[in-house]
Amino acid sequence: MEVTQKTTEDVNALFTSGNAHFKMKEYDAAIEDYSNILLINPNDSNAYYNRGLSYSNKKESNKAIADYTEVIRLNPDFYDAYINRGLLYIGNTLYKDYAIKDFTKAIQMLPNDPKTYYYRSVAKSLNDPPITESTEVEGIVAWVITSIFGTTINHMSAFIYAIKMINDLKIAEKLAPNDDFYRNKLQEGKKYKNGILKSLLKGCVKIIIMAVVIVVIILVISKILR
Numbered sequence: 001m002e003v004t005q006k007t008t009e010d011v012n013a014l015f016t017s018g019n020a021h022f023k024m025k026e027y028d029a030a031i032e033d034y035s036n037i038l039l040i041n042p043n044d045s046n047a048y049y050n051r052g053l054s055y056s057n058k059k060e061s062n063k064a065i066a067d068y069t070e071v072i073r074l075n076p077d078f079y080d081a082y083i084n085r086g087l088l089y090i091g092n093t094l095y096k097d098y099a100i101k102d103f104t105k106a107i108q109m110l111p112n113d114p115k116t117y118y119y120r121s122v123a124k125s126l127n128d129p130p131i132t133e134s135t136e137v138e139g140i141v142a143w144v145i146t147s148i149f150g151t152t153i154n155h156m157s158a159f160i161y162a163i164k165m166i167n168d169l170k171i172a173e174k175l176a177p178n179d180d181f182y183r184n185k186l187q188e189g190k191k192y193k194n195g196i197l198k199s200l201l202k203g204c205v206k207i208i209i210m211a212v213v214i215v216v217i218i219l220v221i222s223k224i225l226r
Helices: 005-023 027-040 045-057 061-074 079-090 093-109 114-125 139-175 180-225
Strands: none
Touching (some): 005 027, 005 045, 045 061, 045 079, 079 093, 093 114, 114 139, 114 180
8 A cells, every 4th residue: 555645644643542542541442543554554563562552451362462473573673562472471371482482582682671581580480281181091090190290290390490480580680689679589489499399309209109119019919920
């Protein structure tokens, strides 16, 4: 579409209207204005970004993520789009790795912003979804797999991420040495890591005990069958 003075004026007027609606928390009206801008210029990354903010404030995360993704496609250096999309990904444990990737990209663009390291540390602290019980095993076998081995594997994964989380919090504290927020979060992170470590060790002990029991049972059965 050829850009004329009229279309530019229309876009500017819609931005003014949309931003005013946004400030008044009239998000539906703001979304309508930003959508009309995109009808005029489908490649306007700012319209997608502002509409994404509006969807986010309406708790419509999937639509907001879609708009931020379009922003990044049109403008790969749009720092705030990575931050906001990453924050939405944090809301779902299944998308933890996507959040980490977004914050890592943001850090590459602006490596001296402590809050981005903090956001990435939060993503790294998210626990993996629990391993569910298989329908192919029943009774004690299923209990052993899910309650002992599955839980221990999850704790091992969480501990590895906890170590990485601590590293990010240390960087954030170093970048903002006078900010108590990051110092406190680092202390909380260390407590979290120690808690995970204790759970991991308990799980390992259970596995060892279970292995010993199985060996004893096998030896007893072998002796009986002789």
